């Protein structure tokens with residue numbers, strides 16, 4: 097017997113979500129965001145499943161890129177934060193990585209390094225996200241200096257949207273206007289769109305789109321779930337009921353005793369907790385799925401276990417599968433109830449959770 101907890105990754109769902117990207121952005125190349133271990137889905141299997149069906153893979157740092165190259169991934173890989181020092185730059189060039197240039201220091205490094213291979217560069221322009229990126233006024237000077245480094249060097253003009261997930265936000269319109277004014281007259285492919293912009297703003301698609309969360313089947317918007325956007329959940333996190341307790345009216349459940357049974361009822365114990373990455377702050381009422389019915393979490397989440405109200409599932413028995421999110425239970429519902437977003441739920445699953453793959 098082993099612990100019943102597992103995350104099952106459906107690689108056919110991943111490919112279906114990529115087809116969805118292609119359907120909504122038919123003219124753009126796809127740079128798939130697979131940073132942070134492919135949002136917790138396992139970077140190597142995800143990269144292999146995407147294979148040559150994407151034009152590029154985006155990661156946060158050199159370590160993530162090298163892991164992919166070391167396992168034989170040959171498609172273009174982009175370092176979203178660029179290189180931190182010259183040694184990284186030399187290694188990035190040697191392993192045929194594309195790099196973001198987001199500041200003066202990174203451009204100077206590139207000018208001094210005299211690399212043999214012309215690493216493709218994504219010049220990141222700050223249009224209002226105010227995280228990484230050169231100021232718009234510097235763009236044409238950077239563009240010229242990059243061009244001077246070699247005629248065959250590709251420079252993608254890129255920016256990142258701060259509020260694309262809010263369909264009403266005027267920030268996106270301002271950022272787009274800023275980007276278009278900044279790059280007017282500068283040659284080269286353009287890239288703006290994350291998942292939200294891919295789904296909601298065709299005017300951002302340009303030459304390269306950068307889908308992340310939608311590839312994993314979750315909605316980037318607060319007002320919809322993945323299936324509403326034509327997406328298929330890739331991860332199903334499940335465990336099992338390991339105990340059922342008959343409680344009396346008024347009994348308190350778990351640490352702190354802040355949830356009390358309103359009547360005599362059955363309470364189920366599920367083998368998953370915050371030690372596995374389930375959010376400790378998930379409120380009472382957060383749904384889990386047992387026998388295709390939703391049962392609400394009650395009491396505090398502990399390290400290895402959580403407790404659920406079984407009143408809606410009278411036939412529930414020890415050993416029953418419990419889905420925490422995924423198939424038939426949107427991760428967005430759990431995220432909302434835990435005061436977070438699907439991205440974080442995916443990323444913070446711990447190494448304790450065995451991951452298996454299907455349709456590879």
Ligand SMILES: *Cc1c(COP(=O)(O)O)cnc(C)c1O
Pocket residue numbers: 129131176256289290291292306307308309310316
């Ligand atoms: C992570 C990331 C993306 C993907 O964002 P999603 O909201 O997951 O689609 C796109 N661009 C950049 C620069 C990123 O860091």
